[in-house]
Amino acid sequence: MTTFNKQLNVSWWALRIALGVMPILAGLDKYFNRLTEWGMYLSPYATKVVPVSTPTFMHIVGIVEIIAGLIVLSRWTKIGSYIVMAWLICIAINLVTTGMFYDIAVRDLELAVGAFVLAQLSAAREQYGRVAANESMVAVPNSTATR
Numbered sequence: 001m002t003t004f005n006k007q008l009n010v011s012w013w014a015l016r017i018a019l020g021v022m023p024i025l026a027g028l029d030k031y032f033n034r035l036t037e038w039g040m041y042l043s044p045y046a047t048k049v050v051p052v053s054t055p056t057f058m059h060i061v062g063i064v065e066i067i068a069g070l071i072v073l074s075r076w077t078k079i080g081s082y083i084v085m086a087w088l089i090c091i092a093i094n095l096v097t098t099g100m101f102y103d104i105a106v107r108d109l110e111l112a113v114g115a116f117v118l119a120q121l122s123a124a125r126e127q128y129g130r131v132a133a134n135e136s137m138v139a140v141p142n143s144t145a146t147r
Contacts, residue, residue, distance in 0.1 A: 008121060008124070008125075009125070011121065012118065012121045012122065012125060015114055015115075015117065015118040015121065016072060016073065016077055016118060016122075017073075018114075019069075019072050019081065019084055019111075019114060019115050019118055020069045020070070020072035020073035020077075020080070021069065021073070022069070023065040023066070023068050023069035023072070023084060023087075024065070024066050024069035024070065026062075026065055027061070027062040027063065027064070027065030027066035027069065028062065028066065029062070030058045030059055030061055030062025030065070031059060031062055038058045038061075039054040039055060039058055041094070041095060041098065041101060041104070042054055042057065042058070042094065042098075043094045043095075043097040043098045044097075044098070045097050046094060046097075064087065065087070068080060068083045068084050068087055069084075071083060072084060072118070077118065077119075077122045078118075078119045078122035078123055078126070081115045081116070081118040081119035081122060082115070082116075082119050084112075084115040085112045085113075085115035085116050085119065086112075088108045088109070088111050088112035088115060089108075089109065089112050091105075091108050092105040092106075092108040092109045092112070093105075095108065
């Protein structure tokens with residue numbers, strides 16, 4: 001197979017857009033708190049360890065999320081997906097240590113699996129792109145030789 005399966009490609013785009021845009025939106029909201037009051041999700045353990053105020057820490061988190069989303073939407077989708085996956089796992093661990101928000105922690109772990117799938121689809125897509133490029137390079141000399 002020299003072309004990436006159309007259904008897999010549609011799945012890749014859906015995951016790429018969702019896992020790229022949503023961290024950017026959530027990151028921006030760390031500054032505006034329109035979706036929620038983000039500081040309430042920060043573990044008491046984290047507030048003891050983090051050397052800055054909760055709002056400042058959430059602003060830093062927002063910057064990281066925006067950068068991760070941009071990387072997913074860039075040509076480095078696979079790397080960005082692994083970053084988003086690791087980030088979501090860290091968020092889930094933080095949520096579990098609050099003693100609350102277990103449902104959100106589970107959701108974030110499920111999203112982390114989606115980010116892993118996007119990374120794997122990106123790797124397969126890259127591989128098929130290399131195979132197709134190699135096949136076209138091999139096919140060009142053969143087609144010109146018959147003329």
